[in-house]
Amino acid sequence: MADELDLLRAADPAPADGPHFGDGPLDHTAERHLNRLLHSPRPGRRTWSRPRLVWGLTAAAVVVAVALTVLLGGSGGAPAVAAPRPLTVRAHSAAVPLAQVARLADVAASDGSPALRQGTHVQSWSLGMSDDRPPLTLPEERVVRWRADGSHTEVVVATDPSHPGRPVLTDEGLVEDGRVLSRRTFPPMWGDGPPLSTPPHDPAKLRAYLLDLIHGDTLTTSELLDATQELLDNWTLGARESAALAELLADAKGLRPAGQVTDRLGRTGQAYVYDEGGAGGRRMLILDPATGVVLGLETTFARDDPEYGVHAGDVMDYSAWMR
């Protein structure tokens, strides 16, 4: 089965059976380092200084079993399973250029309110795909709140605002609307790199922050949208950060104004569309034109992908951010 992953596997520059770094006993240097760690007087116990890197990794991966058989054969009445339709731009609505949004956002940010807040509140719809099953859209709401001591909690709830009160599809099967899927508390953590460090509100510095966030050297429009999504999944931007982001978006090539839309939470915004070309999708960014606040980001398939049972125009994923 020589698909693209097989081709990549065959091009592994450091295979496990290669001449270097193959599995086996530790060499002398590795043994010495382990000994140093284990037997030095408490190496690394520098609790008085802030660690340079702090890890938000959870102790174990969230085990997700896609119980599709249950979902497809389940009896739950009229579940909220329908894939959301892509947002449509209101016909004949005026399109506001991004440069104008950036200017308005800059003015709106002059009093610095609202303020930046760590954590996020996002409603998302995403397509669960499998090689051998039909695609399903899984809606959920995620709230992350940080406390003053550096700890934070994350709550994920199964809900679909477009079908209130109806059973909701999850990885675990059909559940009632509003079921808490996970509630986790994380111990205090800090870091001096994104996404734990505070995003700046100067456009050039924010650009550098986003590059760091995606571990990149360049920020193409596609990467800027990826980085925006990641930023907003970690931070609720204040007026100044939103204005800085709007300025970066205004400079992005190929992001064109499309007109007015009403998003899935009933909010009115301006849509900006970017076609990734080739096998990529179509991204639609929704902004509040008066403040530059990012309301949502939608990705739709640009062409059919029969292998996954999806068609051009189907929504791959959609995130709507709230305060």
Add this chain to the structure above:
Amino acid sequence: MSNDETFAAAYREHYWAVSRYVARRLDGRTGEVEEVVAEVFTVAWRRRADLPAAPLPWLYGVARNCLANAVRGYGRRRRLLDRLGNDDTAHGRHVVASPGSDRPGAWVHEALARLSPADQEVLRLTAWEELGVDEVAVVLRCGSRAAAMRLHRARRRLRAEIDRLRPPAAGALPEEHRHG
């Protein structure tokens, strides 16, 4: 087992896997692998109380951040050397051409290099580290759903680049064998 014993067991079991992870991302700078791996396990040692039952994806997550720092340092050094002038190291001439550069896989590397760093990483984790989606999510510090989506997008983009670069001789892959 105490935290120290658990750490020692993870170190012995995964030292070489972490070394391969680092080597794959240092573009032939194999001399630096040992140094970065030492840094990875030093950070992991400080955080040993958090070491999960399946530590390898977690260790890869640590390595990913250590590498980002190392690469930033390398970039600074390289810029300095470039300013200093005609230095072999700065111009990469110390890297001896290996038989690998003529391998048929070279164009796959080129296709990979044309993708964004985020796309490259999710593909490497899947193809080279052989991680499942849940494990990729641990390394990338995102949800499993987001990891699956990123992988899906990255595969499509890689396929597009491969289609663009594939040498004629390698173009005979049956259509039904190509996945999105």
